[in-house]
Amino acid sequence: MTEDLAPRELRVLVAVGRERGFSAAAVALGMTQSAVSHSVRGSERKLGAVLFERGRNGATATAAGERALAHARRVLRLLDVMAAEVRGARSGAEPDILAGPLRIAAFRSAALHLLPRVLGRLTARHPELVPEVRIVREVGRGTAGEVLDGRADLGIATIGTSSPVPPELVGGVLLEEGYALVHPAGHPAPRTLPLVDWTENCTSYTREWWAGQEWLPPATVEAEDDGAVLSMVSTGYGMAVMPELSLVGAPSSVEITDLGPERPTRSVGYVTTPELAASLAVRALIRELRAAAG
Incomplete structure (x- = not known):
């Protein structure tokens, strides 16, 4: 049967994972490096798996270590929540x-x-x-x-x-937010402009909708985020298809055109x-x- 890890041991694991090293974790925790190493070895023994690869560049979590760290963070968070809710509890109708x-x-x-x-x-x-x-x-x-x-x-x-x-x-x-065509205000033929996109946006599209739009060319520019896309469109560089939240507070230099009842949406x-x-x-x-x- 697997031995339980104490909260102190979980905090050591999380610190080593966060600091990517035993020495840095020891400093952060106010412990000696040997005490941190001893704690990690004890946790590995209890769990029956190597949690960190040790090397010149510090400590890197193994696949088992990543899983252990995720659980450790969640358990420690629940302990914090328990303490906060107990302290905040009031009697009667308060x-x-x-x-x-x-x-x-x-x-x-x-x-x-x-x-x-x-x-x-x-x-x-x-x-x-x-x-x-x-x-x-x-x-x-x-x-x-x-x-x-x-x-x-x-x-x-x-x-x-x-x-x-x-x-x-x-x-x-x-x-549910719908997508709209965004283009420079007053452009006579916005659908002829280059398409600007960003990586995060791609996962939100309805693939069937995108494939069925013959007027949409492949994106020629992929920006870092939706803010960069909107900035490029506002300066007249191209057009984009963007969700409603990304268009809140859009500048007057852009025009937003509805794509109709078959427009893509995301939840x-x-x-x-x-x-x-x-x-x-x-x-x-x-x-x-x-x-x-x-």
Whole structure:
């Protein structure tokens, strides 16, 4: 039977993974390097796997180590949430006090145009809550990966058939946003312009829709993010097909043209772990997200 790891051992693992070395982790934790090494060896023995490859350049997590680190972060976060909720509990009819960090991963347009008003209302009701937002590109594992790895309590994610909620997480759709053609204002033939795109955008398209648009050429420029795309379009360089959140506050130098009832859409939602979904702070955040999206 696998021996349990103590929270202290989990914190050592997370520190080594974060600092990518035993010496740096020892400094961060206020421990000796030998104590950190001893703790890691003990954890590896208990788990029956090598968690870090040791080398001249420090310590690199193995595949087993990456899995262990993800679980360690999530367990430690639950311990923090438990302590915060117990301290914030009040007797009788007084509401629970929400305090401490609330970690959110969001893709760029959601962080810029959806979260500010949500977090404004949330912190007005719970002034001791401290939201921490990380902007993550919605490619690969995206924001869901941040939640799975224990780096975020909740992720704002694109959800759909090509990017479903991972089976280890729970989530829901907040809003459906349509795509529109964006081009320089007043251009006489915008569909003749070069197409500007960005990597994050590609996963959101309905492939069948894209393939059926004979007027859409292959993208000749791939920008870093949607902000760069909008900037290039606004200066007259090209056209783009962009979702609604990316177009909030678009400059007057661009024109937005509806693509009709067959336009592509994407679902924007949230993902979190089943355990954190029951926590007071995450539940409060989900309520505000739903209210803003509705």
